[in-house]
Amino acid sequence: MLIKTTAGLYCSRGNFYIDPSRGVEHAVITHSHADHARRGSKKYYCVQSGVGLLRERIGKNISVESHNYGEKFFLNGVELSFHPAGHILGSSQIRMQFENETWLASGDYKREPDPTCEPFEVVSCDVFVTEATFGTPSFAWPKGKDLGKEIFQWWQDNAEQGFNSVLFAYSLGKAQRVLGVLQPYAKKPIFCHPAATGLNQCYREQGILLAETQCLSEVQTIDPLKRELFLVPQSFLQSPQAPLLGEKFKTAFASGWTAQSTYGIDKGFVMSDHADWNDLVRTVKDTGARRVYVQHRGKGALVRHLKSLGIAAFPEEDLIPKNPDQMSFF
Numbered sequence: 001m002l003i004k005t006t007a008g009l010y011c012s013r014g015n016f017y018i019d020p021s022r023g024v025e026h027a028v029i030t031h032s033h034a035d036h037a038r039r040g041s042k043k044y045y046c047v048q049s050g051v052g053l054l055r056e057r058i059g060k061n062i063s064v065e066s067h068n069y070g071e072k073f074f075l076n077g078v079e080l081s082f083h084p085a086g087h088i089l090g091s092s093q094i095r096m097q098f099e100n101e102t103w104l105a106s107g108d109y110k111r112e113p114d115p116t117c118e119p120f121e122v123v124s125c126d127v128f129v130t131e132a133t134f135g136t137p138s139f140a141w142p143k144g145k146d147l148g149k150e151i152f153q154w155w156q157d158n159a160e161q162g163f164n165s166v167l168f169a170y171s172l173g174k175a176q177r178v179l180g181v182l183q184p185y186a187k188k189p190i191f192c193h194p195a196a197t198g199l200n201q202c203y204r205e206q207g208i209l210l211a212e213t214q215c216l217s218e219v220q221t222i223d224p225l226k227r228e229l230f231l232v233p234q235s236f237l238q239s240p241q242a243p244l245l246g247e248k249f250k251t252a253f254a255s256g257w258t259a260q261s262t263y264g265i266d267k268g269f270v271m272s273d274h275a276d277w278n279d280l281v282r283t284v285k286d287t288g289a290r291r292v293y294v295q296h297r298g299k300g301a302l303v304r305h306l307k308s309l310g311i312a313a314f315p316e317e318d319l320i321p322k323n324p325d326q327m328s329f330f
């Protein structure tokens, strides 16, 4: 069904790519992060709830065909459908069926609850192509924490001590998840980086409840006695607007990497949008796949572990065709 090419995963039978790294004719998109959604393709296919983000990220005028989760559609006889991946709003696993064989490409995914996106759905398949961004056993996230309460408490503690709070988070996905978990707690607007404003709007248009926000591009001065919360990328500290943060502020990072590195930052909130080791292994088992291809950094450890469990597992490089005839169409 799928082979790995220089432009990404390609289905020759259906003549489409999944998250191609360059412009192609038919691009099936798992989600709108920059390493998955790129400009230049003639036609894009994504889930309905992800269209706004895709246009916001790569262009208002792209040609997009969208489908609801679970809805079947066909590309040159290959049956496709999108299924929630739980990673960010509109993130999808892509199910492909031709004749009696079913493949599933996971895209990025997580199994933890997230108020800003549809929960991960287990999809059974014959062959599973899985991400493994955090594919070593050392990655294990604490589960079941109320991150909204923790972040709010940190903000209040800083305020009592006379500090503003500055939370660093990636503009797409992470920032909205922070706003989503804070929504039940926050009693006043959170100052957001301009890069997040349009993205926040896309989430709200899909009915996702986010805490109230104010865009930093709309403010000239901020009362240093108000003890605000700022949600910005780390690069904001070097920007001309950085003085808005005031003289006294505490910093924190919301990231899956927090467990690994908090150098120079006051606090870390472990908030990953990827499955940890246990959830990767669990997900592979849940799909019932008889063959598994593993993408990204952690593939070596995960491939070895799956093999030890009796699952036929391979690194994604094994999807590169060995027969040069097969190379002719890309």
Ligand SMILES: [Zn+2]
Residues within 6 Å of the ligand: 031, 033, 087, 108
């Ligand atoms: Zn992603």
Ligand SMILES: [Zn+2]
Residues within 6 Å of the ligand: 033, 035, 036, 108
């Ligand atoms: Zn990714």
